[in-house]
Amino acid sequence: MPKYRICFIAIFCITLLPAFAQNKFVPADDANISYEGRILFRNRAVELMWPGTAVNINFTGTGIAGEFKDADTANYYNIIIDNGNPVIMHFGKDKQSYKLAENLQAGKHSLEIFKRTEWDKGRTWFYGFDLTGNSTLLPPSPRPARKIEFFGNSISCGYAINDNASDSHNGYYENNYDAYPAITARYFNAQYHCTSKSGIGIMVSWFPLIMPEMYNRTDPEDSASRWDFSKYTPDVVVINLFQNDSWIVKLKDNPQFKARFGTTPPTHGKIINAYKNFLQTIRNTYPNATIICMLGSMDITKSGSPWPGYVQKAAEQMHDPKILTYFAPYKNTPGHPKVAEQKTLADGLIKFIEAHVKW
Numbered sequence: 001m002p003k004y005r006i007c008f009i010a011i012f013c014i015t016l017l018p019a020f021a022q023n024k025f026v027p028a029d030d031a032n033i034s035y036e037g038r039i040l041f042r043n044r045a046v047e048l049m050w051p052g053t054a055v056n057i058n059f060t061g062t063g064i065a066g067e068f069k070d071a072d073t074a075n076y077y078n079i080i081i082d083n084g085n086p087v088i089m090h091f092g093k094d095k096q097s098y099k100l101a102e103n104l105q106a107g108k109h110s111l112e113i114f115k116r117t118e119w120d121k122g123r124t125w126f127y128g129f130d131l132t133g134n135s136t137l138l139p140p141s142p143r144p145a146r147k148i149e150f151f152g153n154s155i156s157c158g159y160a161i162n163d164n165a166s167d168s169h170n171g172y173y174e175n176n177y178d179a180y181p182a183i184t185a186r187y188f189n190a191q192y193h194c195t196s197k198s199g200i201g202i203m204v205s206w207f208p209l210i211m212p213e214m215y216n217r218t219d220p221e222d223s224a225s226r227w228d229f230s231k232y233t234p235d236v237v238v239i240n241l242f243q244n245d246s247w248i249v250k251l252k253d254n255p256q257f258k259a260r261f262g263t264t265p266p267t268h269g270k271i272i273n274a275y276k277n278f279l280q281t282i283r284n285t286y287p288n289a290t291i292i293c294m295l296g297s298m299d300i301t302k303s304g305s306p307w308p309g310y311v312q313k314a315a316e317q318m319h320d321p322k323i324l325t326y327f328a329p330y331k332n333t334p335g336h337p338k339v340a341e342q343k344t345l346a347d348g349l350i351k352f353i354e355a356h357v358k359w
Helices: 180-187 243-246 255-261 268-285 307-317 339-356
Strands: 024-027 032-036 040-042 045-048 054-058 064-070 079-080 087-089 096-101 108-115 124-131 136-138 146-152 190-196 236-242 291-295 324-327
Touching: 032 190, 054 064, 054 124, 064 108, 064 268, 096 108, 108 255, 124 136, 146 180, 146 268, 180 190, 180 339, 236 268, 268 291, 268 307, 291 307, 324 339
Parallel strands: 146 190, 146 236, 236 291, 291 324
Antiparallel strands: 024 124, 032 054, 040 045, 045 124, 054 108, 054 136, 064 096, 064 124, 079 087, 079 108
């Protein structure tokens, strides 16, 4: 099994590219630029919103720059040159050209710009690349044949993964690249979509939106925005939800509890049906995918928790041999999974997929 690189929290020094070095501009819709994840192209820019969304190019030269603008500077990205160690970067609120790589050896290189943060940190507009000197873009690498998609919450996003002191919501500490979904996708050399949001649930969330209302959006903040599922058909779908539901159903004074349930918590039967209904939605969306109903590794899989039983019953009622369940062990530590715990989550899921899934 390959070793995974741990990204140290160290801000990359952002340097504005001098105007005299901007020799050629390649717009974001150029055929030599490839994207991963749900993106939205409008107003001559690509909007990067979902965690794990990535921009990939191959190029020749000793450096390259890109034009970006961020909604509020809360987003962070991994800049990965030639599959090396990620370097953290973020962008300002004004449209600018930023150096992404410089002082490289002359020749062919690859660049990946990977979104560490989720869409509640705002969005980033990517306008295109500035080629300096004799740099040129090369055709994109062939996309991997395998495809995987995750529907999840903060665990899948990589929330607070690098905050070992507490559980901060600051985007600086979030890193989807080192979260179990991205690790799993890289292990299997699979294309990767992470349709996830911290705090979200199937029946109720910590905010008004729930996953059955968000799963089919391109722009997660626009109820009229619809993702074209024909653009990406995963072989494997992993659903890791219900952690937030398991907390909020106990909080009768919570405003989202009141909005969804009134004064009465959902019965066991309603909980099972809610999961089953979402599972049926995903099955209707992806008729041939293997669907893994996953839980863990926070207290939803703690000894005595009824929630794995709810998911198991919902899955069994589907009578579908390609719907599987996998429950990761309870990590028995405070807060969200940190880097090592995410690695453990990935290792367990990878072993399960290897044992039960035929790609």
